[in-house]
Amino acid sequence: MAPKRATRSTSVTTTLAPTATTTTSVTNAQLQAMIDQCVTAALAARDANRNGDDSHTSRTGGRRTERVARECAYQDFMKCKPLYFKGTEGFVELTQWFERMETIFRISNCSIENQIKFSNCTLLAGALTWWNSHVMTVSHDVAYVMT
Template identity: 70%
Template sequence: MAPKRRTTRLNPGATPTPVTDTHTTTSVTNAQIQAMINEGVTAALAARDATRNGDDSHTSGTGARRPVQVARECTYPDFLKCQPLNFKGTEGVVGLTQWFEKMESVYSISNCTVACQVKFATCTLQGNALTWWNSHVKTTTPEAAHAMPWRTLKKMMTDKYCPRGEIKKLEFEMWNLKVKGTDVVTYSQRFQELALMCDRMFPEEIDQVEKYVGGLPDTIHGSVMATKPKTMQDAIEFATELMDKKINTWAERQADNKRKSDDTARNNQNQQPNKRQNTGRAYAAGNGDRRPYVMT
């Protein structure tokens, strides 16, 4: 819109002089313009990421950030709430294996830090196992004992509570372990138990995967191999799913064959009375056609 002209009243005959509003302009450099553009782009990207990640750290309308809650470190009471198993040292190989499995599950659920794993785990030892652990602590210091990796503690307890001869038996069982029939679930469970105790047989997880797949039946072995599983979890899931499909297909086929067999038997039963009835009619008709022989 053009600026309005402002005139003043003059004496008759005088020429009016137009007066226009003046505006002050400020020059902006290219660098300042680019900085404003960059700032706007950065703000837009931050808003997009916040929406994508479900970030509600900003209060609506104000733009002020809410304080971000930091995950609280797992405490021993938190650890106990997950109900870890106790170990006395008299439960044998199976009991020790179950203790290992349960402990690792508790670590995951309670978010137990690596620094606290051995410290918390050894608090569940009782009886002979507690005596053994206290003796080990005396040879070092509590700090050094608790600082050892969880894998090291597992090896120490395996060496202590699983005699060398027992381990050899387990390794022999592992090498010869195969699926019995179609029971992949039992095979998978036993394989994992043995793998915990025979970890020296499998330096890498891929070695476990190869041995596991090697024990599967021919009906699914090739299919599981074709999927090229990288982890034990993948291999177990593929094998279980494939075997379930095989069993369901076999059951459906058996049910279909039984249904066809029942239909065939039912049709045969329906046809037999008709045959007897027709035979009787034919016999009666034959007798009626006979005439007595008369001598002439």
């Protein structure tokens, strides 16, 4: 049979006046009940102060202004450190390159019109040679509207 656990008693000091104090013994269960009661009261007070429409208002009473997303520039795209692709790495690395580029497009808020332009700047060696021959075959306008 496991030994019984003793309940620890915690002392609480209450100040009644600047010169008089009393000490009361409080068990852990009583202390937890007091904490729970205070948390419940604080949550109720917070809920009472809300507008009820869950509008994410700040404490100033006004609605937060939503930031307008700024379109990605080439510098913003490059700050996300895209992977470079040579074309010799194989299928797995090509798949990882695609996934990384799509993630960077989302993070940097890159417009669809700029995605091909920015991503082809990460091509090196054989991949860059392939891209340049593709552009020569279909023209810049057609190549840059690819999805």
